[in-house]
Amino acid sequence: MNGNHTSRNQNAQTTSAEDAIRLATFDQYRGQLFSIAYRMLGTIADAEDMLQETFIRWHQSRDQNIRSPRAFLVTIISRLCMNHLQSARVQREEYVGEWLPEPLLTDANSDPLKTLKIDESLSMAFLIILERLTPVERAVFLLHEVFNYKHTEIAEILDQSEANCRQVLRRARQHVGAVGRRFKTSTQDNTDLLDRFLQATRTGDMDGLVALLARDVVLHSDGGGKAVALSKPIKGSENVARGILRSMEKTVPKELVSHVAEINGKRAVIGYLHGKAFSVVSVNIRKGKIKDVFVVTNPDKLAHLPELKEGSSGSAPSGSQKVSDKK
Numbered sequence: 001m002n003g004n005h006t007s008r009n010q011n012a013q014t015t016s017a018e019d020a021i022r023l024a025t026f027d028q029y030r031g032q033l034f035s036i037a038y039r040m041l042g043t044i045a046d047a048e049d050m051l052q053e054t055f056i057r058w059h060q061s062r063d064q065n066i067r068s069p070r071a072f073l074v075t076i077i078s079r080l081c082m083n084h085l086q087s088a089r090v091q092r093e094e095y096v097g098e099w100l101p102e103p104l105l106t107d108a109n110s111d112p113l114k115t116l117k118i119d120e121s122l123s124m125a126f127l128i129i130l131e132r133l134t135p136v137e138r139a140v141f142l143l144h145e146v147f148n149y150k151h152t153e154i155a156e157i158l159d160q161s162e163a164n165c166r167q168v169l170r171r172a173r174q175h176v177g178a179v180g181r182r183f184k185t186s187t188q189d190n191t192d193l194l195d196r197f198l199q200a201t202r203t204g205d206m207d208g209l210v211a212l213l214a215r216d217v218v219l220h221s222d223g224g225g226k227a228v229a230l231s232k233p234i235k236g237s238e239n240v241a242r243g244i245l246r247s248m249e250k251t252v253p254k255e256l257v258s259h260v261a262e263i264n265g266k267r268a269v270i271g272y273l274h275g276k277a278f279s280v281v282s283v284n285i286r287k288g289k290i291k292d293v294f295v296v297t298n299p300d301k302l303a304h305l306p307e308l309k310e311g312s313s314g315s316a317p318s319g320s321q322k323v324s325d326k327k
Contacts (some may be wrong), residue, residue: 031115040081042101085135096225125284141172213237214289224298277305
């Protein structure tokens with residue numbers, strides 16, 4: 001009887017040790033898995049759901065002979081995301097107004113271990129371009145162009161032939177276009193233009209604002225039917241400038257507190273109302289001009305952002321910088 005008890009204890013210890021190893025292995029690749037899932041789906045909540053489901057399947061696979069944990073985990077999450085996109089397409093079609101990706105806080109404090117892949121492919125502009133692609137095109141494009149997987153690896157991950165993966169990538173590149181593969185803005189350009197953009201909007205400087213905008217600039221906004229937003233995008237520098245200044249005057253709360261933070265790898269502005277995130281404003285810059293303005297006010301997409309401490313309206317959330325209160 002004592003022998004049976006000892007055996008059970010040994011088995012429990014062995015299982016516990018194996019579980020700890022598997023958890024450590026999963027944590028090793030967690031950043032890459034989230035990076036893939038967020039780019040595939042465009043929302044933090046969905047990406048985290050896919051990450052959780054991937055962990056469950058990883059935990060359930062302990063009896064399998066897995067040669068490469070990384071390949072196994074990337075395969076699981078890529079296929080889960082593709083399936084999710086197929087079912088989410090109907091929801092996107094029924095979405096009220098324009099759908100924008102969920103803003104992701106990417107300052108050093110939000111990712112202390114630097115596990116999240118942060119580059120141009122994380123930007124709002126790039127994620128919106130990816131919406132042109134089918135789920136399989138999106139997976140092939142991201143795995144090859146962003147995460148540097150070879151065609152042979154992608155074929156195995158997606159259970160496709162290598163020749164088919166090459167064709168899918170060719171189609172994806174055509175849909176995305178050169179702008180989706182090579183647009184890049186220096187940090188200094190982003191900082192200078194955003195600061196001047198904020199100054200012009202705060203002071204109501206119509207001419208100054210128009211001067212910062214590209215002629216074909218587009219103003220995008222996402223309220224999800226739950227907050228103030230445009231019913232459709234506005235195009236053209238004068239129309240966009242007029243729309244922004246009218247919004248500042250009529251719909252933006254007077255007591256809004258603005259803070260600069262890093263969102264999706266770029267400087268952006270989080271607007272706080274009574275300590276809670278009310279909006280996120282970011283810009284896409286091309287050739288020294290603002291090509292796109294993105295405004296997210298859907299409260300569901302802002303719920304994960306840190307709150308301001310009560311009674312300390314002058315203090316910014318971790319990693320952000322106060323601009324000034326709207327007068």
